[in-house]
Amino acid sequence: MSTRASTSSPLNSGDPANLTDTATALIHHPYQPPGGFETVQPGVHKASTVLFENTTALKTRQWKDKSGYTYGLHGTPTTFTLEERLATLEGGLQTLLAPSGLAAIALVDMALLRAGDEVLIPDNAYGPGKDFARGELAHWGITHRVYDPQDPASLAAQINERTKLVWLEAAGSVTLEFPDLPGLLAVARAHPNIVTVLDNTWGAGLAFDAFRLGQTPDGEAFGVDVTIHALTKYPSGGGDVLMGAVVTRDPTLHHRLKMTHMRLGLGVGANDAELVLRGLPSLAVRYAAHDASTRQIAQWLTRQPEISQVLHPALPDSPGHAYFLQTCRAAGGLVSMVFEAHRHSSAQVEAFVDALKLFKIGYSWGGPLSLVMPYELQGMRQFGPLAGQKGTLVRLAVGLESVNDLIADLDQAFRVLRG
Structure with a gap:
């Protein structure tokens, strides 16, 4: 029922008084608060729908390089801010957010492995990650084998032409063995088609530099290709958030992961992102x-x-x-x-x-x-x-x-x- 009468067009001007119904006036209210509101914590932006000013913007706006916004699932100012800060924490250049640490593990496996491939997993890896390999990966025709994380020779003995991914974990889940990360990476780097991924939840981006674990004879630093991080733990710091992150330095590898991330429809809530952003400074x-x-x-x-x-x-x-x-x-x-x-x-x-x-x-x-x-x-x-x-x-x-x-x-x- 109309709550005010008007002889003007319902969408005539931005003045709410010129709209024929209060409901329409509230939805299309033109007021925009002034800029320059600086606070300690970044703002929280919640969105599924993102609006475009015209069809040209609809056709040209790009989310893949974070130059614009197209849909809430592909990023908001809140999630982009969290991704950039996590990349800095881990020493990477790009970050993807996932609903949990286990979802981050699954994303990496699904993006980088195909039927007929094999993944090598340390004996002391996070148990649910190994369960994912035994269950879903096996159902998709992807095999896995377990190696001794304390012995690079054990990893070398397991690698074959089907090996495409090597998981690392430091320290080991539950039993807390610390591996020879440079030694394991040296083995994997001898095979250019292998991607190395580290579960860096224990280190939290603070205990060591995952992307700078060793040095070549000519002085070039090297490390893992990908890290995953269960933000549920130290970054959140409150025991009340489930979230994961996947961090990379290589744009091509990031793009592979990002396309799978998009096709799976992985997203995180703005309020959860806010809580992790609040936790990071401390x-x-x-x-x-x-x-x-x-x-x-x-x-x-x-x-x-x-x-x-x-x-x-x-x-x-x-x-x-x-x-x-x-x-x-x-x-x-x-x-x-x-x-x-x-x-x-x-x-x-x-x-x-x-x-x-x-x-x-x-x-x-x-x-x-x-x-x-x-x-x-x-x-x-x-x-x-x-x-x-x-x-x-x-x-x-x-x-x-x-x-x-x-x-x-x-x-x-x-x-x-x-x-």
């Missing part, structure tokens, strides 16, 4: 705090007689410690401990976990709240000292609480285990 400070507390806790754990091994790259007895020293500036907030089966049953270790009060049981890491997660060792690894071992591994994700309070919490849980 990332380095938070990562350093996680690192300092975790090193202190790792050292304390080495003095607990119930634990057969403490796994943390900065500890001299942890696998890959020498490579960690050569490569890293920091170590993040994860530490794992091994309880041998002949000394402690699964039920006893679970009682230890349940006794923790500040460490809450939950997946993921990188937020303010400390987390704990138990894993059965049997069948977890094919290579290394944990292969074939029975017992329970308990991973701690150290948050931002007082380290003294966290150690006290662990201490009282050990007393439960001893009792």
